[in-house]
Amino acid sequence: MFEQMHQIINIGGWFETIINWLMDNLGPFFNAIREGVNSVLSVLNNILLFPHPLIMIAIFTALAWWLAKRGIGIFTLIGMLLIYYMGFWDVTMDTLALVITSVVIALVIGVPIGIWSSKNEMVERIVRPILDFMQTLPAFVYLIPAVLFFQLGAVPGVIATLIFSLPPVVRLTNLGIRQVPVEIKEAAISFGSTPSQMLFKAELPVAMPTIMAGVNQTIMLALSMVVIAGMIGAGGLGNEVLKGITQLKIGLGFESGISIVILAIFLDRVTQALAANSGPER
Amino acid sequence: MNVIEVKNLFKIFGEHPNRAFPLLEQGKSKAEILEKTGNTVAINNANFFVKKQEVFVIMGLSGSGKSTVIRCLNRLIEPTRGEVLIDEFDIVKMSREDILQTRRKKMSMVFQHFALLPQRTILGNAEYGLEISGVEEEERRQKAMEALDQVGLQGYEHQFPSELSGGMQQRVGLARALANDPEVLLMDEAFSALDPLIRNQMQDELLELQARMNKTIVFITHDLDEALKLGDRICIMKDGAVVQTGTPEEILTEPADDYVKAFVQNVDRTKVITASSIMRKATMVTLPKDGPNVAIRRMEQAGISAIYAIDSERYFKGIIRIDDAVKLSRSKTDDLSSITFDGVYTTTPDTPIGNLLGWAIESSYPMAVQDETGKLLGIVDRSAIMAEVNNNFDEEDMPVTLKEWEANGSELTEQEG
Structure with missing residues (x-):
């Protein structure tokens, strides 16, 4: 009985067919994406690894101190030195490059979609279930097709991270713009703003703290995806954690785990401070 | 436009x-x-x-x-x-x-x-x-x-x-x-x-x-x-x-x-109604054309004790009181301007009556309403202001005399008893 039902509604089969068709027909397209993402990744990697680690640590510390608070600066200094002396500096920078790349792509795609769905009910109705789908579908389910399309390496890692971390920035951009008080929108219109003037001079600035909260969430989700991306050869800290698990090197797993946490706290506090700064005054 | x-x-x-x-x-x-x-x-x-x-x-x-x-x-x-x-x-x-x-x-x-x-x-x-x-x-x-x-x-x-x-x-x-x-x-x-x-x-x-x-x-x-x-x-x-x-x-x-x-x-x-809406026409004499006898006759006809004097271009000159006019007439002089009294209150047509109330009660003569150049537009008397103020009240808020109140009060006590 169950088998019969399965044969009538064979979603899995359809999914496979679609994947195969995409691979056969859109190969060059996926190749182009792979090349593009790869070059961005390697440029970023080179930038992050170009100066001596101690210089980079000084830069990160200064950034944290300046954007957030002195405490965060001190934490960054100690944490990053720890990473450096544990010997994880290079892999941490790999991970950072992967996170930055994914987040930048997520913002480039996510913010406009968020804006569009805030303006158009139809778009919102279509986008919402897709976002739910992206957030709840187990990562392994799209990890394999990602490898099929983009081969092993960091690029499918970026794509998988992107799928997982895109929703918050879309949702919070949408929410932020919808929450702009009606009177402010009316004021912008009543002074003769065009729709784009209204968006860029009134709506986006007012919505900015909410949008930045979405950016922060996107970064956090991207980091949490890093370990899983390590399974498909994305490299970085995820790879080290994986090694620790598969080879029963408990110490290695713990050390790389700590490195991820330090990186996460650094990124979280700095982006939160950015979100607070984007609000009115202070 | x-x-x-x-x-x-x-x-x-x-x-x-x-x-x-x-x-x-x-x-x-x-x-x-x-x-x-x-x-x-x-x-x-x-x-x-x-x-x-x-x-x-x-x-x-x-x-x-x-x-x-x-x-x-x-x-x-x-x-x-x-x-x-x-x-x-x-x-x-x-x-x-x-x-x-x-x-x-x-x-x-x-x-x-x-x-x-x-x-x-x-x-x-x-x-x-x-x-x-x-x-x-x-x-x-x-x-x-x-x-x-x-x-x-x-x-x-x-x-x-x-x-x-x-x-x-x-x-x-x-x-x-x-x-x-x-x-x-x-x-x-x-x-x-x-x-x-x-x-x-x-x-x-x-x-x-x-x-x-x-x-x-x-x-x-x-x-x-x-x-x-x-x-x-x-x-x-x-x-x-x-x-x-x-x-x-x-x-x-x-x-x-x-x-x-x-x-x-x-x-x-009282803050909104202005003098212009309650003013009425004044009984007037024109200087120097009219003499004391004209003034007296007009006052007697209207039953008032003072008359408003204007010149030929309607500029307000003051009031003429009946006893002054009678004296003047007895002394056989014609010039009313010698007895015009300028102690009468004046106001503009746009003044709210609330502002006039105090002066109206104090003054013995109706207040003269002048435009900004000083031409006489009309007069406002005490009773008109009072009537307008009273218009405001519901009947139950009106003051009652002691007699009325006692009559009412005794009714109440009777009912209660």
């Missing part, structure tokens, strides 16, 4: 606005139409005009359609039917570009909750309108500063809206609207969110500003006192329809229906 003319304006919210029109023609109520068609009638055939440089107040309770009306004037809300003429151009038929230009150059709006941009400084807010019309930075900065000066906000340019009190924030709203130097100011419950003392102060300042700038102002309010204070003319709305349009005095003295009557019942009439 009329700056704004609204003709047969309808706004119906809902999926199928046209279904509401046949029912409106049958005279069905708002509630009935909502029930039958699911449409809300926000404006029902509104007609009014706003004259150049007047303060036109649209007053009504919440749900009366007043906020919808003001939003139709700059097309923040699209009218369903009708015409809105701004300087004789129908804004309903304007192209997008023309509407943008009208909003940028002709009319600015001030909002109930200020609607300032929180991430911009006070100066940044004030220059918003100029910025989006593409005015050069230096010029718009200068104009914004001038506007901030006008509303008394110099020195606050670099603060943020959240650092200012409500009254100050609304000044920024006003400065933002003035910076474009528009012909028309639309003020949507601009002072309603402020506490009463600040509101009063802002009303005074608006009147002061208006005396200097002579803008055409459309002011929305639900507060009758505010309407009477600010309005040159007032338009009262109910359920989306205009019930009455007129000067504050017309609204108070000739309410169009029971709705308006109920509204104006609690108003302090």
